[in-house]
Amino acid sequence: MAATTAFLFPAAPFRCHPPSPVGKLNSYRTSVMTTRVATTAEMKRAEEKKEKEKVWTNGWKEYLEQSKELIVPDGGPPRWFSPLECAWRLDNSPLLLFLPGIDGVGVGLILQHQKLGRIFDTWCLHIPVADRTPFPDLVKIVEVTVRSEYQRSRNRPIYLVGESLGACLALAVAALNPDIDFVLILANPATSFSRSHLQLLTPLLEALPHSLSPGLHDILKLTEGLALDSVVQGLPLQTTAGVLVKDFTTFLLSLPILAEILPKETLLWKLKMLKSASAYANSRLYSIQAQTLILCSGNDELLPSQQEGERLLKLLPNSKCELRKFDGSGHFLFLEGSIDLVTIIKGTSHYRRGKHHDYLSDFVPPTPDEVRKVIESFSLYNLVATVMLSTMEDGTVVKGLAGIPSEGPVLFVGDHMLLGLDTIPLLCRLFSERNIIVRAMAHPLFFVRSKKGKLPDISYFDHLRIMGAVPVGPTNLFKLFSSNSHVLLYPGGIREAFHRKGEEYKLFWPEQSEFVRMAARFGAKIVPFGVVGEDDLGKVVFDYDDLVKIPYFRSEIESLTEEAPQLRSGVSGEVGNQQVHLPLILPKVPGRFYYYFGKPLETKGREQELQKKEKSQEFYLHVKSEVERCIAYLKEKREMDPYRALGHRLLYQATNGFHSKIPTFEI
Template sequence: MAAISQAVNFAGISTDRRLHRPSLRRSAVVINHSTAAAEKRPTNHKMEAAAAVAKAKKFLEEEENEKLSLEDYFEQAESLIKSDGGDGPPRWFSPLECGSRIFDNSPLLLYLPGIDGLGLGLILQHQKLGKIFDVWCLHIPVKDRTPFQDLILLVEQTVRSENCRFPGRPIYLVGESIGGCLALAVAARNPNIDLVLILANPATSFAKSQLQSILPLLEFIPSELSLISIPYAFSLMTGDPFKTTSSGLEKGFQLEKLYKGLFKQSIHFSVVADILPRDTLLWKLRMMNSAASFVNSRIYAVKAQILILASGRDPLLPNLEEAERIRVALPKQEIHLLKDTAFLPKCEIRKFDESGHFIFLEDGIDLVAILKGTSFYRRAKFQDYVSDYLPPTEAEFKKICEPYRWISTATGPVMFSTLDDGKIVRSLEGIPTEGPVVLVGYHMLLGLELFPLVMNFLTERDVLLRGLAHPIIFVRMLEEQLDISMFDSFRAMGAVPVSASNFYKLLAAGSHVLLYPGGMREACHKKGEEYQLFWPERSEFVRMAARFGAKIIPFGVVGEDDIGELVLDYDDQMKIPYLRDLIEKGSGVGQLRTDAEGEVANQIGYLPGILPKFPGRFYYYFGKPIDTAGMKEELKKRDKADQVYLEIKSEVERCISFLKENRERDPFRSLASRTLYSAISGWSAEVPTFEI
């Protein structure tokens, strides 16, 4: 066992992380993990939140280094095989490009490789992962024949040792293919350790795999003819070896470029022959078979938090079907609902319909962005949606915005704000850039105002709004009821579950908090209720805001009636048996204000039936900020807080009335008039609106 767990120093590569950052094209290194230092979380939550925000900003502003590619994978694989001769026991190494973390208490990430065994499968992800994780990769030399059960013991020994050293932090197991089986096996044997499993196309479905068909063939091929197995191995690494060639022909690429592509592939063939020679490939396939059987007989014991990444174009494994099977087979966690108790899998699935087997080697896959969107990143036993939050990078922000950009194009949002002297301007100049700030407003039907609002704040004022969102965005629903992946962009952009504690943490961190007192009751209102406020009678947020001297900015927004007509509301759907069953089935999940009275207590969610209209325009109006600095003692009195609360509500209603009245004077309210103006004046020109 000592031989298995030893570390190795690859030839010619420095192991001292105190040295300057090396070229990204250099191979991976091992560090002395036994002497790594980590700090505990601060006990003062306000200090912790402020520190987290500062470090997150550093993460957001730091320039991205040169990105690695599949070409780098093959280069480093060749160098790695030459340096260790393909021999020796399995061991851990830490890539050099993973040596710059922004958190002192970053969790440990153990990468468990797929069929290649090299441990380089995350090479395209190293730079970003290294900022938020302590990354260790498992390297299994080409000639190594360690059985699957011994690999379990190796990983288990590391997991238990690191858990003893840092019992308060989770350990991430990122397993790909066979590595996914290895992660599940370790989790099944260690149910009391806080593990987070990221499974990429786990090989638990090997019995249904096309790989079964080549096992007999490989067994009878003489070693001298092992080159016959290379196409199979190359397909494992990169998919169809001629796929890029055929796509190049379809796109009209120059013949010279195609020849260069084929030449590169021919070079890669020789590297693949070194990575997976016939005997190694045969050993790995047999191991995959035994690993799948081992895990499937013990999956009932897995209690870890799990995220499955399933590819839709993997010719080797039926991943989409298998992900659902695993989710159903896993033990259920108890979820308390309003009317009942449900038992749901502690597992989420993200599907990538266009991806192949080795998903992490594809350019469009960003594991850090996936973890942000799924809220799977945490640095302690429990998720802290404030201090654990990582703002999106510029590239991530663009990718998140792309699917929603049509909303801004169709609605031509106009935003007004109020300066300190009371002047109304067409911009967000009146919004303070220093927090804490609480923006309190009206929630349009289905929250359609959110995307233009969040995007404009970030692009115009460099302010990231942290929305207090309904728990339904974070609570796993029944799969046939709601696919929670549709909310990934909300979580990536900073949404947190609405609660008093999260509100407190956001204010303590100096955030800009987006708050809708009307909640789901406004966002899922009925016919004839547009632009009506359904707020609770109690001043739920005023005294908390005053405690931190926050500025409260009331705002109104109109335009939902310009883009659609509500034709099937809650009352209508409750008369249709099928729709009524769906509403009642999910009525208890994430319920809020169960002790409240009146309309605001009716927080049952549903999807309204909307008949689209030829798009009009969205209008936003932010009133003058109400500064609560110095009012902490005064607003401790309930009557004083209620008075300020009513003033805020009245101001929101005034903002809505102002917009409804003045939009009638906007000559560019319709999409047609705005399109014509842009065609004449230029698409980058700001389209005018009514005079203030």
């Protein structure tokens, strides 16, 4: 089991600079074309904030350009269009319906279209500017489409991606159609309208002189400040109108964009619709049973989105609802270049093409950019300057990963370092250098909780799911072997990852073989490996045995252990001790991580032999001894590494360039 990889290093929700654009309206299904400016390569850290702002601006620019094409009055009703970039997709891709926010244009996913189009059949709802369809009728329009598509494919889920007003629409449709398999993705839902400053805008807009209406967007562009205090304090609107007009922009950062698209009358209509939509959706929350993912921004100037996310999380079914927070993002989440909706869906295991998520058939491999983000989330990745050795078929030990078999099925079996810090470097290096996706068998606590409590939020482990981790168990191992996958297994699991003082590099494996016979059934190659380096990173000074002697910590450990799904509860010996706790670690100046992959062990041709209990146990003990040999080899060899110390590595890079590869000991 890949037990506890992310406790010290939680990853922020993954974001990447998305690819190109949308499509252009026809009468029924529309498409929009645009020219994208390629995002530049990786910037220096000092320039990241500036680059993020630039991408955010470009997202708005593209949105405005496409919106101007779509808001030309045509007298038509609300309708669906499918972006041109969404034409090529996986077989049996589920339907995704985008329900827009207050603008109603339908191009709010413009930065996401290309990636969404690879795995979804994507439709976007366009509500013309002059359209005055009441909210209940919009619900009916979406219902008709949903019902029609459900009849065509009952075994596929239907994704409803709603932004603010669209989130209310998604909730309403799901509440009225509990028999349909929905996946709801709600971005900054407007169910919080009654607690937002938006409700103050209606009297303010009505107070504007009619002569200002045609140039409302120009006024908003030139203004700055924040002064809705007059309204809150009950001062006469006539005496404060000039100040209020001046201060719209900073109070509502997004209004200049809306004013560019929406005239005053339409904006008033939309604000009134927000009020009715919020009430409509809130009154039906109790009947929603759909799988739901709530995305909330921390810098939303229009709605109290993070508080609303927490509220909805409590009201919607616990087992089907998850929340992800984006502290640095604003209201229009999908228009920010740093937000990648596909990566979010993959990281939360919300992508499925059937009734239930299948970790094999529904897995979408990570992209190089996603792997880069995973590496960035692991703050020690560059500091520990990982050394990897592998063994060729003739027994020759080489630097690098040339000895790793390219064709599966392959099973990597090794030791787990403290807190599972070894997993991410292994997965990322094999992907980056050999283009091999390794599916880590991970503890179920990375995917589900027995109950809510004090364990780290499940969002901390999204990066593991992006890299292809699956819950450990015989069924998933069988599926992975049957698909010729490369699989990572830590037989010591949590017991090794939460080891006691003085137990560095000690194996805590089950007495009986757990993987040999299944590996032999598929003729899988077993690659034993060892990894060392945790003792150069920190020292356990207060472990489980110390903690349980203190009543408070003993109670906390019991509570944490109850939250996590249980494994090996009936297994005897130390490996059965699955208590979840966090030892006190005295940090050190980081040394290096060393990996040594031994010679691949063949099971092909030995299928019948290794099905016998005695032979499989003998093979199992041989694998274990090989792992111990790899560990001993690394512990000896690292003493001869002139760059084991961080200071020596920094000096080398200062001399040879900070992107230069740091040497190590001679083999």
